[in-house]
Amino acid sequence: MVRYAHAKEDKEARRDNILGAALCLFLQDTRHLPAVASIAAKAGLAKGTVYLYFDTKEQIFAALLSREWDALLMEVEASFAEPFEHKASPIARFIDRFAKFLDSHPYFLRFDSIGYVQVEANLPTDEFWRFKEAFASALDQAGRTVDTSLALSSGTGRHLLIRSYALARGLWQTLDLPERLRNDTRFANYPLANIDFDAELRSALQEYWHGALTLPV
Amino acid sequence: MVRYAHAKEDKEARRDNILGAALCLFLQDTRHLPAVASIAAKAGLAKGTVYLYFDTKEQIFAALLSREWDALLMEVEASFAEPFEHKASPIARFIDRFAKFLDSHPYFLRFDSIGYVQVEANLPTDEFWRFKEAFASALDQAGRTVDTSLALSSGTGRHLLIRSYALARGLWQTLDLPERLRNDTRFANYPLANIDFDAELRSALQEYWHGALTLPV
Amino acid sequence: MVRYAHAKEDKEARRDNILGAALCLFLQDTRHLPAVASIAAKAGLAKGTVYLYFDTKEQIFAALLSREWDALLMEVEASFAEPFEHKASPIARFIDRFAKFLDSHPYFLRFDSIGYVQVEANLPTDEFWRFKEAFASALDQAGRTVDTSLALSSGTGRHLLIRSYALARGLWQTLDLPERLRNDTRFANYPLANIDFDAELRSALQEYWHGALTLPV
Amino acid sequence: MVRYAHAKEDKEARRDNILGAALCLFLQDTRHLPAVASIAAKAGLAKGTVYLYFDTKEQIFAALLSREWDALLMEVEASFAEPFEHKASPIARFIDRFAKFLDSHPYFLRFDSIGYVQVEANLPTDEFWRFKEAFASALDQAGRTVDTSLALSSGTGRHLLIRSYALARGLWQTLDLPERLRNDTRFANYPLANIDFDAELRSALQEYWHGALTLPV
DNA sequence: CATGAATGAGGTTTCATTCAT
DNA sequence: TATGAATGAAACCTCATTCAT
Numbered sequence: 071m072v073r074y075a076h077a078k079e080d081k082e083a084r085r086d087n088i089l090g091a092a093l094c095l096f097l098q099d100t101r102h103l104p105a106v107a108s109i110a111a112k113a114g115l116a117k118g119t120v121y122l123y124f125d126t127k128e129q130i131f132a133a134l135l136s137r138e139w140d141a142l143l144m145e146v147e148a149s150f151a152e153p154f155e156h157k158a159s160p161i162a163r164f165i166d167r168f169a170k171f172l173d174s175h176p177y178f179l180r181f182d183s184i185g186y187v188q189v190e191a192n193l194p195t196d197e198f199w200r201f202k203e204a205f206a207s208a209l210d211q212a213g214r215t216v217d218t219s220l221a222l223s224s225g226t227g228r229h230l231l232i233r234s235y236a237l238a239r240g241l242w243q244t245l246d247l248p249e250r251l252r253n254d255t256r257f258a259n260y261p262l263a264n265i266d267f268d269a270e271l272r273s274a275l276q277e278y279w280h281g282a283l284t285l286p287v
Numbered sequence: 288m289v290r291y292a293h294a295k296e297d298k299e300a301r302r303d304n305i306l307g308a309a310l311c312l313f314l315q316d317t318r319h320l321p322a323v324a325s326i327a328a329k330a331g332l333a334k335g336t337v338y339l340y341f342d343t344k345e346q347i348f349a350a351l352l353s354r355e356w357d358a359l360l361m362e363v364e365a366s367f368a369e370p371f372e373h374k375a376s377p378i379a380r381f382i383d384r385f386a387k388f389l390d391s392h393p394y395f396l397r398f399d400s401i402g403y404v405q406v407e408a409n410l411p412t413d414e415f416w417r418f419k420e421a422f423a424s425a426l427d428q429a430g431r432t433v434d435t436s437l438a439l440s441s442g443t444g445r446h447l448l449i450r451s452y453a454l455a456r457g458l459w460q461t462l463d464l465p466e467r468l469r470n471d472t473r474f475a476n477y478p479l480a481n482i483d484f485d486a487e488l489r490s491a492l493q494e495y496w497h498g499a500l501t502l503p504v
Numbered sequence: 505m506v507r508y509a510h511a512k513e514d515k516e517a518r519r520d521n522i523l524g525a526a527l528c529l530f531l532q533d534t535r536h537l538p539a540v541a542s543i544a545a546k547a548g549l550a551k552g553t554v555y556l557y558f559d560t561k562e563q564i565f566a567a568l569l570s571r572e573w574d575a576l577l578m579e580v581e582a583s584f585a586e587p588f589e590h591k592a593s594p595i596a597r598f599i600d601r602f603a604k605f606l607d608s609h610p611y612f613l614r615f616d617s618i619g620y621v622q623v624e625a626n627l628p629t630d631e632f633w634r635f636k637e638a639f640a641s642a643l644d645q646a647g648r649t650v651d652t653s654l655a656l657s658s659g660t661g662r663h664l665l666i667r668s669y670a671l672a673r674g675l676w677q678t679l680d681l682p683e684r685l686r687n688d689t690r691f692a693n694y695p696l697a698n699i700d701f702d703a704e705l706r707s708a709l710q711e712y713w714h715g716a717l718t719l720p721v
Numbered sequence: 722m723v724r725y726a727h728a729k730e731d732k733e734a735r736r737d738n739i740l741g742a743a744l745c746l747f748l749q750d751t752r753h754l755p756a757v758a759s760i761a762a763k764a765g766l767a768k769g770t771v772y773l774y775f776d777t778k779e780q781i782f783a784a785l786l787s788r789e790w791d792a793l794l795m796e797v798e799a800s801f802a803e804p805f806e807h808k809a810s811p812i813a814r815f816i817d818r819f820a821k822f823l824d825s826h827p828y829f830l831r832f833d834s835i836g837y838v839q840v841e842a843n844l845p846t847d848e849f850w851r852f853k854e855a856f857a858s859a860l861d862q863a864g865r866t867v868d869t870s871l872a873l874s875s876g877t878g879r880h881l882l883i884r885s886y887a888l889a890r891g892l893w894q895t896l897d898l899p900e901r902l903r904n905d906t907r908f909a910n911y912p913l914a915n916i917d918f919d920a921e922l923r924s925a926l927q928e929y930w931h932g933a934l935t936l937p938v
Numbered sequence: 939c940a941t942g943a944a945t946g947a948g949g950t951t952t953c954a955t956t957c958a959t
Numbered sequence: 960t961a962t963g964a965a966t967g968a969a970a971c972c973t974c975a976t977t978c979a980t
Binding site for chain 3: 752753833834835837838839841842846849850853854857861880883884886887888889890891892894895897898899901902905907911912913921924925927928929930931932933935936
């Protein structure tokens with residue numbers, strides 16, 4: 071990493087560096103947004119430098135969220151856009167990939183959950199709309215892909231995706247418990263502690279998609 | 288309201304008073320937990336008085352959440368426990384009551400969302416488990432009522448309820464936007480702004496329950 | 505203990521009760537004055553009741569201190585006033601009794617030390633002077649007894665006592681460490697932790713009295 | 722004073738500045754540790770700035786105490802280490818310098834007294850040990866200088882110093898009265914109010930050292 | 939571009955004391 | 960006399976952000 075990021079590519083590298091540091095710290099305590107000071111320290115930068123790349127603390131996390139959302143929606147599109155294989159229906163493929171994505175990005179749902187509360191609440195208005203519109207349009211596009219793939223009426227795919235994600239997010243928040251309480255003796259007795267998120271999600275999605283596609287109008 | 292709440296009923300009234308003030312303030316800015324100072328002011332009390340009734344700021348909100356959860360789960364149980372009327376299946380009745388409850392308690396989902404982040408993260412450990420266990424056991428009971436009503440295998444009802452609520456919570460967080468942005472001109476152009484939460488939720492629940500009950504094992 | 509202390513003797517018993525509770529709590533954390541609430545609880549009374557017997561929190565501790573001072577100075581007087589035994593000089597007897605008293609009243613020096621800072625600082629003026637004058641006159645009297653016993657010029661005995669006590673108090677503060685740090689591993693390595701207060705005090709007093717009585721004017 | 726203390730020397734100046742402000746405020750009410758807010762105000766800084774230089778309020782006062790202790794013990798060492806002059810024995814020189822130091826640092830004994838109660842009780846454990854060990858080792862060194870100068874057996878010097886200081890501290894606490902009471906009419910009648918601390922200390926030290934060095938073992 | 943010192947609002951909690959009951 | 964609910968002034972500390980260097 072250069073010391074003075076004058077070139078555009080160096081700047082982007084530095085920006086990524088900051089994002090990486092923020093993510094890393096967030097993973098250590100997923101109910102709190104890490105302090106700017108600690109992000110800077112982790113990135114090997116001074117506090118002020120972080121503010122050369124982001125206007126606001128929340129902007130950092132909004133950027134991270136956007137990045138993750140893009141990745142997820144690309145995954146979704148791929149599930150439906152890829153050439154048909156006759157053994158796997160695109161829906162089963164979608165559920166599998168969706169669940170795998172969330173499983174391999176354990177911070178995503180935590181992040182999004184905290185994002186609803188902490189990030190959206192403090193994001194400067196402009197930034198907020200940019201963030202939301204990026205999300206909405208990526209979602210639209212993925213929804214259209216679903217429509218095409220499954221020959222649904224326009225807009226149905228988007229609904230399906232929104233609800234699928236709603237299920238995932240809602241389940242997560244119901245089942246997740248703060249790390250610091252995992253060692254507590256009472257944890258073992260907590261009935262919801264033994265539910266496996268991944269299995270639960272797959273099962274819920276199957277039920278939901280089955281219902282959505284078979285329910286008479 | 289008496290000045291000195293000596294009698295047990297007066298104490299409860301005061302406690303409720305504080306909870307009411309907290310809720311009222313929360314509704315004005317649903318992404319932040321109001322400060323204790325403002326809760327006290329709203330309730331017409333001194334800051335210290337609030338701490339006579341609650342040990343911790345988070346305890347106030349945990350109490351509010353518990354109270355809401357109890358009300359919701361009682362509603363759910365009622366949907367399934369009441370004598371069968373042949374025109375409405377218990378499921379349709381459940382969906383209707385569930386949606387109505389959330390519609391008439393607009394803060395509930397916001398509250399629960401912020402609760403996941405702010406309340407759980409800072410609640411003293413003991414209080415946390417009391418809170419969680421109350422939730423889990425009320426949920427268990429409601430789940431059993433569903434099992435009985437629909438003649439399901441044990442534990443299925445609880446799953447159905449968890450997923451129903453997950454859907455509600457997840458949808459809410461996807462569709463909700465901070466009040467302060469409702470007046471923004473860009474709001475009108477935001478595609479997800481025009482989706483009606485109540486309708487969306489009912490539709491999603493119908494799809495889900497239909498799927499859950501018809502999906503071959 | 506009666507419920508309503510109307511009779512004078514009942515009142516005094518209640519007052520003593522409060523003093524006892526205060527002392528007991530103080531012994532558990534000798535660097536902080538216990539809270540009035542905890543004193544009341546320990547005494548089985550309501551907070552307000554304590555204020556029927558003492559105007560101020562500090563008054564409680566001033567009363568305790570006075571009581572201890574009286575006991576100590578009586579002990580001192582006894583050392584010098586008792587009939588001569590030829591094997592023990594009154595000085596050796598004084599040192600022994602003085603050290604024993606402090607050893608068996610472990611809270612005295614702690615109390616007095618904290619008293620200098622916390623009690624005197626907040627005692628209402630009138631109360632303060634009553635407290636100080638009681639001390640000064642008891643001291644005077646004891647000093648005169650020393651003068652008589654040792655045939656010293658007037659006022660010398662008081663000096664000797666003041667300085668003896670100064671040595672005790674100063675040594676205590678130098679050697680004492682907060683309880684919470686006694687378990688710390690670093691405690692073992694702290695050179696002053698191994699000095700025995702009682703032995704140190706006896707030795708210091710012997711040196712001092714020897715010097716005071718032999719130093720040529 | 723520069724506005725931004727980047728250079729090391731500027732930082733030290735600022736630190737000293739804060740210490741000075743703390744000391745100044747302490748002198749105005751020697752029984753209470755001043756609030757951080759007032760220290761900051763006095764130093765012309767924001768509250769947060771103070772916390773850039775000290776982790777804790779108590780650390781400020783521990784630093785002041787350490788500084789004073791170093792100065793005092795250097796003075797002590799100098800008394801004994803300087804080349805012999807035949808008119809003044811090192812002991813007389815020590816007593817003179819010691820008394821002068823305390824006379825010209827009127828806050829030292831007050832500070833140390835309040836330190837015993839307020840600082841030690843609340844200092845974070847690590848900081849506490851650093852503080853105590855600095856004291857113990859400076860004391861050890863000074864004690865060794867005394868040993869050498871007076872040809873005493875090892876460890877005797879330290880004892881002599883501890884007891885000398887105990888005498889000073891104890892006398893101070895016995896004779897000192899809160900400023901606010903100096904104007905009180907009753908002050909004039911208080912017998913201990915007329916005792917001059919400096920004279921009393923010198924006399925007590927002479928007696929003690931004479932005794933310590935002449936007492937047969 | 940990079941730094942990191944300075945800012946200061948903001949928030950929680952404690953507790954001596956009062957006073958209606 | 961006894962109670963204990965109510966008070967509200969402190970006090971400490973954090974941290975996002977600014978800005979002189």
